Amino acid sequence: MSLFLGSMSHHIPGRKELTDSKAVVRLLPKKEAYIPLVAGRAAGQNSFNILVEEGEAVQVGTKLAETKSGMYVPIYSSVSGTYKGIVKRMHSTLRPQEHMVIECDGKQTSVQAFEPLDYKHATREECVDFVKNAGIVGLGGAGFPTYVKYGKPDGVECVLINAVECEPYITADYRNVMDDPTDLIIGADIMKKMADVQHVYICIKESHPDLIAKVKENLGGYQGIEVRPVPDVYPMGWERVLVREVLHREYNNLPAEAGAIVGNASSAIAIAKAFTKGEPIHEKTVTVSGNAVKNPQNVVVPVGTPVSEIMEACGGYTAETVRLIAGGPMMGRTIVNDLFVVDRATNAITVLEDVADDAIACLRCGRCSDHCPSGLQPVRIKEAVQKNDLDEMIKRGASSCIECGMCTYICPSHIDVTEHVRKAKRVIAMKKK
Numbered sequence: 553m554s555l556f557l558g559s560m561s562h563h564i565p566g567r568k569e570l571t572d573s574k575a576v577v578r579l580l581p582k583k584e585a586y587i588p589l590v591a592g593r594a595a596g597q598n599s600f601n602i603l604v605e606e607g608e609a610v611q612v613g614t615k616l617a618e619t620k621s622g623m624y625v626p627i628y629s630s631v632s633g634t635y636k637g638i639v640k641r642m643h644s645t646l647r648p649q650e651h652m653v654i655e656c657d658g659k660q661t662s663v664q665a666f667e668p669l670d671y672k673h674a675t676r677e678e679c680v681d682f683v684k685n686a687g688i689v690g691l692g693g694a695g696f697p698t699y700v701k702y703g704k705p706d707g708v709e710c711v712l713i714n715a716v717e718c719e720p721y722i723t724a725d726y727r728n729v730m731d732d733p734t735d736l737i738i739g740a741d742i743m744k745k746m747a748d749v750q751h752v753y754i755c756i757k758e759s760h761p762d763l764i765a766k767v768k769e770n771l772g773g774y775q776g777i778e779v780r781p782v783p784d785v786y787p788m789g790w791e792r793v794l795v796r797e798v799l800h801r802e803y804n805n806l807p808a809e810a811g812a813i814v815g816n817a818s819s820a821i822a823i824a825k826a827f828t829k830g831e832p833i834h835e836k837t838v839t840v841s842g843n844a845v846k847n848p849q850n851v852v853v854p855v856g857t858p859v860s861e862i863m864e865a866c867g868g869y870t871a872e873t874v875r876l877i878a879g880g881p882m883m884g885r886t887i888v889n890d891l892f893v894v895d896r897a898t899n900a901i902t903v904l905e906d907v908a909d910d911a912i913a914c915l916r917c918g919r920c921s922d923h924c925p926s927g928l929q930p931v932r933i934k935e936a937v938q939k940n941d942l943d944e945m946i947k948r949g950a951s952s953c954i955e956c957g958m959c960t961y962i963c964p965s966h967i968d969v970t971e972h973v974r975k976a977k978r979v980i981a982m983k984k985k
């Protein structure tokens with residue numbers, strides 16, 4: 553089945569002006585940071601070796617834990633202070649997870665987490681190994697270890713750097729690239745080497761001429777790196793759509809099947825900082841925005857900073873009942889309270905006024921099917937969920953849903969179709985287990 557049956561041409565009002573031109577604000581946790589013991593599918597003490605003792609002093613860059621088996625991912629401290637043990641807290645993936653507690657001393661003293669590496673004089677394999685030991689994970693949402701993509705680049709012809717940021721409200725990547733184009737380009741050059749390719753395309757929405765100009769100005773003598781403007785439609789930032797737009801190819805499972813490795817712009821910057829400074833991912837730029845937060849802004853916070861403290865620093869909520877979303881309004885996850893923390897993959901906190909449920913009956917207009925980028929019939933999946941018909945959920949391909957939120961956005965009856973499809977995915981996944 554084609555994954556691109558929908559009309560795919562939706563420009564969604566971005567509301568990016570709420571934050572894109574404001575200076576980034578730096579914050580520290582007030583008392584404690586809670587570093588999630590989560591990396592891809594690995595979670596909790598069963599999956600990680602803890603490398604520090606309770607009561608031990610740690611600094612920014614101290615290695616706290618590493619996965620026991622499977623994909624290797626180390627976790628470094630984002631703050632200086634004292635390690636206090638492990639607690640369970642709600643995580644942005646909507647599951648309670650174990651977190652390492654660091655009582656902060658507010659000094660942010662640091663140790664060299666690892667030695668920098670001159671990538672120009674290192675082999676491709678040494679660079680990939682370096683990224684593995686630096687604990688670099690994708691910062692675009694999934695938090696998947698980056699080195700895995702570069703393990704066997706056979707058949708890969710190019711790297712696409714995704715600086716599209718198509719969801720409304722989110723401007724964290726925009727700010728990161730605007731403020732640090734040099735590291736973006738160094739990161740792009742390192743990715744080019746690790747993928748063993750001649751071309752890197754930095755994909756930016758054509759509605760951002762300022763960002764396009766900024767990156768072009770900084771390309772200097774780097775060979776094979778170019779800016780590729782892409783249309784400002786949703787969900788252009790989804791990697792399947794990006795590969796289709798830039799390379800005119802489709803694939804089933806991984807972009808490598810279409811000859812591409814796709815990386816996020818902030819991940820490229822993080823890679824550059826690891827190679828040039830020996831710096832692990834210890835802080836994140838997070839867009840705090842929406843129509844129910846007092847002072848929308850981008851904040852830079854250590855990984856493990858409680859969202860409740862970030863909300864307080866942004867002036868708090870402006871409505872009595874709000875919908876708090878970890879991520880953007882289309883693909884993010886609604887969370888019941890602000891007790892979760894910023895993880896390495898968190899790029900936004902969206903706060904929307906919670907409007908009364910005004911959904912009416914399905915009009916059978918077919919718009920959700922027309923606009924689904926995965927070529928699904930979301931309304932049919934919704935009906936299967938309502939009838940608890942597992943076979944029908946599977947037959948309708950619910951597992952292919954990328955949770956882009958388009959079906960809910962487009963529905964004239966205000967039905968949260970996406971939530972039904974998500975439920976179908978959960979039911980199918982549980983059945984498979």
Ligand code: SF4
Pocket residue numbers: 920923924925926927928930952953954955956957958959960969970973
């Ligand atoms: S969220 Fe809806 S529109 Fe988006 S892929 Fe899933 S079913 Fe299709």
Ligand code: SF4
Pocket residue numbers: 913914915916917918919920921931959962963964965966967969
């Ligand atoms: S868009 Fe909404 S009203 Fe139209 S078919 Fe889909 S669920 Fe029904």
